[in-house]
Amino acid sequence: MMTLHFHIEGGNFTNAGFASSQVKKTLKQLNIDSGLIKKIVIALYEGEVNIVAHALKGEIVVEISPETITMILTDEGKGIDNIELAMKEGFSTASQKVREMGFGAGMGLPNIKKNVDQLFIESTVGVGTKLTMIKQLDHA
Amino acid sequence: MNLIELIELVNAKIVAGNPDHRIIEKAFCSDLMSDVLTIDTDQLLLITGMANVQTIRTAEMADIHAILLVRNKKASPDMIKLAKENNLVLFETSISMFHAAGKLYTAGLKPVY
Numbered sequence: 001m002m003t004l005h006f007h008i009e010g011g012n013f014t015n016a017g018f019a020s021s022q023v024k025k026t027l028k029q030l031n032i033d034s035g036l037i038k039k040i041v042i043a044l045y046e047g048e049v050n051i052v053a054h055a056l057k058g059e060i061v062v063e064i065s066p067e068t069i070t071m072i073l074t075d076e077g078k079g080i081d082n083i084e085l086a087m088k089e090g091f092s093t094a095s096q097k098v099r100e101m102g103f104g105a106g107m108g109l110p111n112i113k114k115n116v117d118q119l120f121i122e123s124t125v126g127v128g129t130k131l132t133m134i135k136q137l138d139h140a
Numbered sequence: 141m142n143l144i145e146l147i148e149l150v151n152a153k154i155v156a157g158n159p160d161h162r163i164i165e166k167a168f169c170s171d172l173m174s175d176v177l178t179i180d181t182d183q184l185l186l187i188t189g190m191a192n193v194q195t196i197r198t199a200e201m202a203d204i205h206a207i208l209l210v211r212n213k214k215a216s217p218d219m220i221k222l223a224k225e226n227n228l229v230l231f232e233t234s235i236s237m238f239h240a241a242g243k244l245y246t247a248g249l250k251p252v253y
């Protein structure tokens with residue numbers, strides 16, 4: 001079992017994607033199938049960008065075992081009021097600044113769901129959000 | 141299509157990477173990175189007017205190895221550095237997205253959808 005840990009700064013688009021990039025490098029070193037790596041890092045990157053775009057700060061913990069990868073993204077921020085609505089393609093509350101960076105189409109959460117085996121979202125308005133994403137590694 | 145030939149067709153200037161021996165089959169035009177992240181296609185060219193570090197990060201995650209910046213959008217030093225680290229070919233042209241797409245479509249590049 002291997003665990004990777006990252007701190008994410010809200011609002012900082014310059015560094016957004018650094019954690020996902022490190023995870024991608026690690027998975028490549030572990031010789032995981034490239035199609036599987038792509039799905040995992042796209043989901044993680046969407047989650048990482050969401051922390052940068054919508055929260056104040058966050059943590060990413062990635063646990064890799066021979067069978068599964070579990071990615072836990074916890075943030076402090078405004079939280080999500082209606083998770084079902086947030087999961088709908090096209091729903092976005094992204095700011096103008098986020099849109100200028102090429103994000104804010106309301107496609108991130110549905111895309112995460114598409115790329116992982118299991119997605120759990122817990123959120124408390126005014127406190128923060130926790131995403132747990134799980135992907136099997138042993139059947140490609 | 142050979143990437144070198146493609147770059148000549150749109151009169152682009154390479155700012156990072158080496159196009160040698162790379163083949164591109166399809167292209168996707170978008171300024172919306174969340175849209176680019178939904179595509180699962182190999183040997184894809186991204187044509188975009190969105191020039192920032194997240195454009196390069198998005199390509200890294202989506203396994204895209206060629207990016208054309210249109211309409212005189214310039215790659216920043218940070219973008220060039222990250223593109224090189226990820227073995228990505230980044231090139232700039234003065235022509236518009238529509239013009240570049242038209243030329244490349246006519247020359248045989250295929251759309252994703």
Ligand SMILES: Nc1ncnc2c1ncn2[C@@H]1O[C@H](COP(=O)(O)OP(=O)(O)OP(=O)(O)O)[C@@H](O)[C@H]1O
Nearest residue numbers: 050054079086092093103104105106107108109174
């Ligand atoms: N970590 C988070 N904290 C607070 N709100 C969030 C968080 N993640 C998502 N949301 C809310 O859910 C909405 C939908 O998220 P989603 O990722 O699908 O789209 P987006 O981030 O707005 O745009 P895109 O992902 O296409 O760039 C967001 O606009 C925001 O309102």
Ligand SMILES: [Mg+2]
Nearest residue numbers: 046050108109
């Ligand atoms: Mg998002």
